[in-house]
Amino acid sequence: MKNEFLKNWDTQLKKGLLPLFVLQALRKKECYGYELIQELKNSAGIDVTEGTIYPLLIRLMKDGLLAHKWVEQSSGIPRKYYSISAEGKKNLRDMKNAIEEILSKIN
Amino acid sequence: MKSLQLENKSAQRIYNDYIARCNKALRILSAADKEESLLEFNSYIYEYLEANKNNGKDEIENLLNILERLGVPEETFKELIASKKMNQALRTFNPKVLVQALILNIGNGFIYILLSLLFLIEVCFVGLSVFKVIYPHRVGVFVGSHSFAIGYSNAQANETELLGNWFIPAAIIATAVLYFFSLFILKTQKKINKI
Numbered sequence: 001m002k003n004e005f006l007k008n009w010d011t012q013l014k015k016g017l018l019p020l021f022v023l024q025a026l027r028k029k030e031c032y033g034y035e036l037i038q039e040l041k042n043s044a045g046i047d048v049t050e051g052t053i054y055p056l057l058i059r060l061m062k063d064g065l066l067a068h069k070w071v072e073q074s075s076g077i078p079r080k081y082y083s084i085s086a087e088g089k090k091n092l093r094d095m096k097n098a099i100e101e102i103l104s105k106i107n
Numbered sequence: 108m109k110s111l112q113l114e115n116k117s118a119q120r121i122y123n124d125y126i127a128r129c130n131k132a133l134r135i136l137s138a139a140d141k142e143e144s145l146l147e148f149n150s151y152i153y154e155y156l157e158a159n160k161n162n163g164k165d166e167i168e169n170l171l172n173i174l175e176r177l178g179v180p181e182e183t184f185k186e187l188i189a190s191k192k193m194n195q196a197l198r199t200f201n202p203k204v205l206v207q208a209l210i211l212n213i214g215n216g217f218i219y220i221l222l223s224l225l226f227l228i229e230v231c232f233v234g235l236s237v238f239k240v241i242y243p244h245r246v247g248v249f250v251g252s253h254s255f256a257i258g259y260s261n262a263q264a265n266e267t268e269l270l271g272n273w274f275i276p277a278a279i280i281a282t283a284v285l286y287f288f289s290l291f292i293l294k295t296q297k298k299i300n301k302i
Contacts, residue, residue: 033147034154050151051178055186062190070146076109077153078146 014046018056020099021046023065023084023092030083032071033057057082065091108145111153115166122152125174132180133188135207140191144184151177189215197293202286218296222289229285232278235259239274247274 002010014021025031025039037053040046060066065088070078084092110126113119129148133141155173162169177183189211195201196208209226212219235258239246242259247268249256254266270277 032154033151034158049176049178050155050173051176051183054147054151054177054183058187058190075153075157077111077150079150079154080147 014044018046018048018052019060020092020095022053022056022060023088023095026066026082026084027089027092030081032079032081036082060088064088108142108149111149111156113156113166113170118166118170121167121170121174125180129180129184132184135188136191137195140195144187148177148180193293197290200290205289218292222292225285225289229282229289231258232282232285236275236278239272239278243272244268247271248277 021040021044022036025036025043028039031039033050033053037048037050040048040053057066061068061082065085066082067085068080068082070080072078111122113122126145126149129145130141133144136144152170152173155176156166156169159169159172164172189208192204192208192211196205206226209219209223213223235246238259245261246259247257248270249260249266249268251266256266260266
């Protein structure tokens, strides 16, 4: 059972790592918003809301780490599919290296 | 954007109100940017409702859940609006858009505060050009034995005004130079961010 301090720390940690988890999920496959939220929940155990993921996707797009395309659906409500760009893949590698460096210092 | 057609009348009203609120929050953007953001929010709502259709909760409850998850539109769209507005300012060279973009981004770092100050100086130069027409002897570049001033002065006896009527074209040129310098800084900063 986690105490209050650890729970808060865990939330902050996951929040800080969210861009990495998003890039990692999109490296596996391109996703639309709702699908990405489910993917994060299933693969990383992170429960993130639409109101959190939306500005983050905008920021990653602005920095050139993601690309997007609209895909028409039979329902008439198109989906916006996000995918990782070459720049995004490079950043993801650098982010993972940074984490490994931190871990090596801890151990 | 194709509006969702919900079964429950109250749910439909809540949905319509929310979209209207999003519309209002996005009104500062260009029509195309606004439409794209609305399409995306609409898609979030639709996909959530579809995926949770058979979760035992009624339509209103599911709708309220997804609207709560999307958050207050003004807050959720904040980042998007600031970023799109800046792109628009760089694309259109429109001073009004630049002012809006600077205000929206002022919390995002020192550079935007600096650019806002530059813009204030530009506005002052334009104002001084107008004052020069009204008070030709009081506005200009004044040099005294121990003083130097640009702007409005009570013309001391020991000060000489340097530019005369050339003050107006000089002020306009200075404004234009500062304006393009501001845009140049913004573009350079954008490129640096991308590296």
